[in-house]
Amino acid sequence: MLPIVTVCHNPVFGRLYVCLTKQYKQKIFIVMLVKTITGVTAVQDVQIQKPINKLLIVKQGTVNTIQDERLTLMVGNGQGTEKKIAVDVRARDLANISQFGAGYNYQAFQTAANLKCAFVIDLTHAGALPLSDNRYLSVSATGLESAATYLIYGLELHVLDTMYNEFSTTVIAGTEPQSKVYNCSSGEHLLCLVNNRGFSQIRLKWSNGVEVAYTLEEALALQRELNELTLAPDTLVEGDTLNQTIMGGGGEMIIFPLSTDIDHDGTFERVITFEINTTGTAECRFIKVESKHL
Numbered sequence: 049m050l051p052i053v054t055v056c057h058n059p060v061f062g063r064l065y066v067c068l069t070k071q072y073k074q075k076i077f078i079v080m081l082v083k084t085i086t087g088v089t090a091v092q093d094v095q096i097q098k099p100i101n102k103l104l105i106v107k108q109g110t111v112n113t114i115q116d117e118r119l120t121l122m123v124g125n126g127q128g129t130e131k132k133i134a135v136d137v138r139a140r141d142l143a144n145i146s147q148f149g150a151g152y153n154y155q156a157f158q159t160a161a162n163l164k165c166a167f168v169i170d171l172t173h174a175g176a177l178p179l180s181d182n183r184y185l186s187v188s189a190t191g192l193e194s195a196a197t198y199l200i201y202g203l204e205l206h207v208l209d210t211m212y213n214e215f216s217t218t219v220i221a222g223t224e225p226q227s228k229v230y231n232c233s234s235g236e237h238l239l240c241l242v243n244n245r246g247f248s249q250i251r252l253k254w255s256n257g258v259e260v261a262y263t264l265e266e267a268l269a270l271q272r273e274l275n276e277l278t279l280a281p282d283t284l285v286e287g288d289t290l291n292q293t294i295m296g297g298g299g300e301m302i303i304f305p306l307s308t309d310i311d312h313d314g315t316f317e318r319v320i321t322f323e324i325n326t327t328g329t330a331e332c333r334f335i336k337v338e339s340k341h342l
Contacts, residue, residue: 066110078204079104085189085198094119094187095124099114099176100202101209101213103187108164109197113155114140116191121169121342123212131342133171134215139189142215143167144301145240167204173237173339175209184342210342222246226327232306232319238337239322240305243268246332251323252304267302306336 068135083094086109103121107114134142146168154166171177171185179185187200200288216335220228225248232239241266251261262270307318326332 055180059285069123069265077302080202080204082202083187083198083200083201085200086196087127087194089192090188090190091192091196092188094200095182096185096187097181098202098204099179099206099208100172100185101170101205101323102203103169103171104166104201104203106166106199106201107193107196108158109162110193110195111161111163112141112196113163114165114167117193118190120169120186120188122186122188123177123321124184126184126185130186130234131212131283131340132214133185133212134169136190137215137217137327139167139194141217141240141242141301141333142169144236145215145303145335145337170213172209172213173211175207175233176205176298177212177342178208178210186292192325211339212341212342214338216337216338217333220246220326220332222326222328222331226326227323228326229323231321232336233338234318235340236306236336236338239306240335240337241304241324242333242335243300243302243335244330246330247324248327249325250304252319253321253323254317255320256317267304268322271302296299311322 060150082096083091085091107117118136118140119139120135122135123131123133141218143165148297154164156162177183177185185202189198192198194266209227218230220226221304245264249261249263250267251259253259304319304322307316307317324332324334
């Protein structure tokens, strides 16, 4: 079940309150505007010291979607040591991961054919990062569109969590067909493959000894089951009174869970290795999401 998101504005505090309902569980987030960025192609070390669970990033003001922007997210402590959440990762990849991992990715047409895009990045598995005193989240971005306006929000949550998500990217060169085997650690919970026709088959070996294999077409069919597409009438194309809103885009990213509790008895099976067969016609890029301790 995808989350149901309700947003309302409080004119006194100037904040958004988000009630997120997923499988009958509710969380109340306070959405805090951290930074407004425009007129530049890069920004470095925007620091957040509030306990936040997610980042909400909005892009608006141009005809372009999120494309070439790249994000680096670190948790620092003021003593030179940093925990890496994402290092130079394509924002579009993170947007697609957020769609299927947390169910939120938004794109709407505005006036003069401009687009408004928004997506959420899950920083933790459950609660908020304990950011205070000397501990802070650092946000850096490159590849920004100078004509666009970017809004960075932090979603505060009253429950703290010392486990954070790390997004690590691996690229297999597309010079010739290859077969590569990768190990999975116990903390890795998502395998996210970018669909650019860079792989022909993936084989997953589970801890119970079962192996499953999917061709690209089979994997895409499974992913489409998770994707939801909503279209409303469009003033720019059809002349109707409502703008168009799109939630979807399942063809860009294929996501496999690396652990699952099939019997709902608290016993988790996990993927211990996976093998990727590449096509050799394009690079094969994938991102693993791992839970780590601060």
